[in-house]
Amino acid sequence: MSEPFALALAFSLLAAAVALAGLAVIHRRLAWGRANATVFAAFAAGILITAALLHLVPEAMTLAPREGPLFLLAGYLAMLFLGQFIGDAEHTPHEERHAVAIIPLVGIGFHSLIDGVAYAVAFSVDRATGLITTLGLLLHEFPEAIIVYVLLLKGGFTPRRAFLLAALASAATTPAGMLGAWPFIAALTGPPLGSLLALVAGILVYVGASHLVPHVEHNPGPKRKAAFAAGIGLAALVILLHRIGQIAY
Numbered sequence: 001m002s003e004p005f006a007l008a009l010a011f012s013l014l015a016a017a018v019a020l021a022g023l024a025v026i027h028r029r030l031a032w033g034r035a036n037a038t039v040f041a042a043f044a045a046g047i048l049i050t051a052a053l054l055h056l057v058p059e060a061m062t063l064a065p066r067e068g069p070l071f072l073l074a075g076y077l078a079m080l081f082l083g084q085f086i087g088d089a090e091h092t093p094h095e096e097r098h099a100v101a102i103i104p105l106v107g108i109g110f111h112s113l114i115d116g117v118a119y120a121v122a123f124s125v126d127r128a129t130g131l132i133t134t135l136g137l138l139l140h141e142f143p144e145a146i147i148v149y150v151l152l153l154k155g156g157f158t159p160r161r162a163f164l165l166a167a168l169a170s171a172a173t174t175p176a177g178m179l180g181a182w183p184f185i186a187a188l189t190g191p192p193l194g195s196l197l198a199l200v201a202g203i204l205v206y207v208g209a210s211h212l213v214p215h216v217e218h219n220p221g222p223k224r225k226a227a228f229a230a231g232i233g234l235a236a237l238v239i240l241l242h243r244i245g246q247i248a249y
Helices: 003-028 030-063 068-091 094-100 102-125 127-154 159-185 190-217 222-248
Strands: none
Touching (some): 003 030, 003 102, 003 127, 030 068, 030 127, 030 222, 068 102, 068 190, 102 159, 127 159
16 A cells, blocks of 8 residues: 555545534534534635645646646636535525435535545645645534534434434545545646646635635634634645755755
């Protein structure tokens, strides 16, 4: 077993564990989970946006200077479309909610599947890119699992069934995406790998700026602003230390 594969698999499984932890918290302490989910979302958003713009995008453009910008845009637009698809369920009349609650469930399941692919792509580039990408992806699993659980409750599902469905969508799909993508991605180098990394960067920008930040904006407060700033600071520090290490090496 190669080190990149082992790391990608380990962190995709850790992401599943984080999602399950979020579900366990919201299942047992609904009020606390709802009150604090946006704090975790703000922290994850700061990390994802910073990691994508300061590390993944430059790395992708180095590997694929021509194709990179197109794949960056494609990743963002693909997730924007998926986000609109998921968001439509929140504006559905109450009597139709039970059936339509499946829409965000499927959407977030697909989203988590893409996260698994992102682990495979990032660790295929190098360990540092994998770890920097993982930092934000891991943390956003917690609030995302809480969000899908709450949407299922609003859709009329029982707490037990909502927990099981949310666990399947937000936890099981991430390792599945990584394992499914690895055989195709592991052998890629140069522009093809750079293009996929740009695609992942576009996805992370969307998740951070267009998916998580709006949840924070709807619940403003000093804790969320501080968490967002802390996420930016932590990601920037990790990237800076990585670059200093590269220069020293």
